[in-house]
Amino acid sequence: MLTVALAKGRTADDLMPMWRRANLPAPESLDDSRALVFDVQDERFGVLRILLAKPADVPAYVSLGVADVGVAGKDVLLESDREVYELLDLGVARCKLCVAGRPQEQAERPRRVATKYPKLADAHFRRLGQQVEIVGLSGSIELAAVIGLADRIVDLVQSGKTLEANGLVVFEELLDISARLIANRSSYRMKRRQIDVVWQALENEVKFHA
Template sequence: MDALTIAMPKGRIFEEAYELLVKAGYDLPKELDDSRKLIVEAPNENIRFILAKPMDVPAYVEHGVVDIGIAGKDVMLEHDRDVYELLDLGISRCYIATAGMPDTPMNKVSPRVATKYPKVASQYYRGKGEQVEIIELNGSIELAPMIGLADRIVDIVSTGKTLKENGLIEYEKIVDITSRLIVNPVSYRLKQERITELVGRLRKQVIL
């Protein structure tokens, strides 16, 4: 029987998903928790884990190099991928919000918004009937309003600590985010029994 391949992002999502899988009764190697390897086998379960960047997981699933992926809803909203979303795992809770310097209105002439979620940000402001210039950044988004690059940022907020430490405040909450179990459509047909079993076992552990 072919191994079931699962792409998981490193970091918080990985840690919480690993714990969920163990609670669901899967016999996973302990070294998976702190391994520096990019591919880790769980031979007792005939599962292979691919450790990837969060933004890359849906691409791996879409192109069929893995059967299943665990990805944040933020990534799913930003990138249209041909995958099935099977289960809200209820882990790695956070949300996307707008933020900026305190008591600073948006520039009425040429409002600028910095973000690593250009699609989410564009749709949000378009929905409000506001035309903004999107500046796509990949790191230190909080810096943009501090140095005058943008009026607002659109970013993930978990505790709000990073915003506070940089003198920013949250303005509007856009959408709640949790991690989702996604599957390649072809894999779902070919390995439906194993995937359905996995979903069923995980669903019993999910707290929404």
């Protein structure tokens, strides 16, 4: 059996069309079901088990061996700093990690930064030689800037419409983010043949649509 951990939400939504085009097994009910674990019979794997996890948890599932491979955004991989093999940039779920805030505060030296990415945010402002207070939040980060809890936010930006709707603008673009295929280090040795099937099938799709 090969176990795959997928990040719920946009990452899984963007990945599944590519996954199915690559002729990898997927449950028909994945899009509509509230289940979190799916087992699909396939002659190449015996059973392919798919776990739907919170995006920030996927690197932990893979690094700790609960899943053999996984798909997660580059943002959560950098923030979690888990020991996994990064096999492939899938080129889906693209966005940017940005510093944003209210336009009138752009010229001011930042004091407090709200983010879901405290490690990445702290490292960025340290590189700039700016000492800031990092406030870790898990909800709508834009709200922190709107109500004045923070004078900067560090968050993912896709279209920018949410920022615009809340009167915020991008100050800096820090990283280009996309979904990555990752593997558990032990599984990569013990289940190399099965992992290669997934890796090569997805790599062919990436190259075909490049």
